[in-house]
Amino acid sequence: VPHVSLYGLTVEPATPLARAVREGREPPVDEERYRDEFLLAAEMLGDAGYEQYEVSNFARDGAVSRHNAAYWRTEAYLGLGNGAHSFCPPVRRWNLRDWEAYATLARAGRSPEEGRETLDEDARRMERVWLGLRTSAGLDIEGLGDAVVERASAWVHDGLAEFRGRRLRLTARGWLLLDEIAVEIERRSA
Numbered sequence: 001v002p003h004v005s006l007y008g009l010t011v012e013p014a015t016p017l018a019r020a021v022r023e024g025r026e027p028p029v030d031e032e033r034y035r036d037e038f039l040l041a042a043e044m045l046g047d048a049g050y051e052q053y054e055v056s057n058f059a060r061d062g063a064v065s066r067h068n069a070a071y072w073r074t075e076a077y078l079g080l081g082n083g084a085h086s087f088c089p090p091v092r093r094w095n096l097r098d099w100e101a102y103a104t105l106a107r108a109g110r111s112p113e114e115g116r117e118t119l120d121e122d123a124r125r126m127e128r129v130w131l132g133l134r135t136s137a138g139l140d141i142e143g144l145g146d147a148v149v150e151r152a153s154a155w156v157h158d159g160l161a162e163f164r165g166r167r168l169r170l171t172a173r174g175w176l177l178l179d180e181i182a183v184e185i186e187r188r189s190a
Contacts, residue, residue: 002063006041007056008034035176042172053136055175072131074124082112090119125189130182138169139185147188155181 009029011018020026042052050058054072057065070077071087079086082102085094093116096102105112119127132139141148152168155161160174160181174181 002060003065004045004050004058005056006038006058008038038176039172051136052172055134055170055178072135074127074131090124092117092119126182126186129185129189130178133168133170133178133182133185134175136169138164138167140166141168141185142166144185144189148185151184151188 011021011029017026021028042058045058046052049060051060051064052058053064054068057068059065074087074089076088077086079095082095082099083097085092087093093113095112096105096114102112129139141152152161152163155168155170155174156163159171160177161168161170163169170178170181
């Protein structure tokens with residue numbers, strides 16, 4: 001297999017699984033178990049010759065997915081179909097998820113767009129931080145300030161990240177704390 005994607009289970013509200021968890025028929029997600037299994041999978045795949053090029057994606061040479069790369073680089077993309085998202089910086093829009101409602105509008109020649117948002121400078125900066133940290137290329141920390149560099153050095157010391165020139169790249173352990181690290185960088189750079 002040239003490519004592997006690994007995602008942790010998320011119990012979405014209003015689903016049969018959420019109902020089963022709520023009723024005690026299924027156990028809730030065990031975060032400790034998830035952490036251990038994620039780190040084991042990352043180690044085993046690395047030992048088997050896969051590169052972890054994004055928090056949830058591993059590939060052998062030449063098999064890196066090009067599909068999501070536009071998302072990670074905050075480039076424009078077009079989503080077609082129900083529930084699809086599109087982005088033409090700085091505007092993100094999304095279509096209706098419900099197939100019947102989507103199809104009815106599309107057949108009538110009307111837009112099935114459900115909503116849109118315009119990302120302001122703060123939101124674009126936060127996305128740049130968060131999306132940069134998701135990939136093995138890492139985040140360019142140039143211009144984020146001394147407080148960020150100082151804190152990043154502590155993450156490197158703790159085995160959560162590494163520097164590659166002026167880029168901060170999270171390790172598998174660091175990717176488990178991606179949201180927390182991104183928020184801290186944003187707070188320290190604001």
